[in-house]
Amino acid sequence: xxCTAATEMLRQIVFAPQPEFDMVKSVAARALVQLSRTSxxxxxxxxxxxxxxxxxxxxGALDAxxxxxxxxxxxxxxxxxxxxxxxxxxxxxxxxxxxxxxxAACAGWSHGIVKEFLEDCLKADDTPLQYVASNSLKxxxxxxx
Numbered sequence: 052x053x054c055t056a057a058t059e060m061l062r063q064i065v066f067a068p069q070p071e072f073d074m075v076k077s078v079a080a081r082a083l084v085q086l087s088r089t090s091x092x093x094x095x096x097x098x099x100x101x102x103x104x105x106x107x108x109x110x111g112a113l114d115a116x117x118x119x120x121x122x123x124x125x126x127x128x129x130x131x132x133x134x135x136x137x138x139x140x141x142x143x144x145x146x147x148x149x150x151x152x153x154x155a156a157c158a159g160w161s162h163g164i165v166k167e168f169l170e171d172c173l174k175a176d177d178t179p180l181q182y183v184a185s186n187s188l189k190x191x192x193x194x195x196x
Contacts, residue, residue, distance in 0.1 A: 058086050065100060065108045072143065073107040080104060080111030085119065094123040094131065101134045109138065110149035117155030117183075118195055128164045136168060148177035155195055158187040 100112040157165040172184035
């Protein structure tokens with residue numbers, strides 16, 4: 052609803068140093084990306100969160116990419132992929148792979164940029180990530196969880 056009055060409150064939640072693994076931070080980060088962007092190409096808040104956020108915040112920012120089918124420039128695509136190649140490898144047991152949203156967004160991104168990343172996602176121990184990555188390699192968006 053573009054309730055920009057909530058932006059500052061969301062920033063406080065998203066960029067608070069603790070807790071590291073927090074669903075509230077994840078949802079707040081997704082909302083902050085959605086409220087802050089000027090278009091589906093504007094990933095400036097995603098980059099800010101990836102550079103300065105906690106695990107939960109980063110996961111939420113990546114979810115915004117996939118759920119909203121955001122389409123940044125190829126330069127930004129490369130940057131986001133580089134920041135997230137190994138993101139989540141050391142996550143606690145039982146947590147889903149945080150690259151799920153990013154892998155979903157890759158369906159509409161440049162194949163040459165995302166191919167290696169998506170192929171790596173196919174090797175992950177996370178079935179939903181494998182499903183999304185497999186479809187993204189074919190350029191197909193899927194209905195997300």
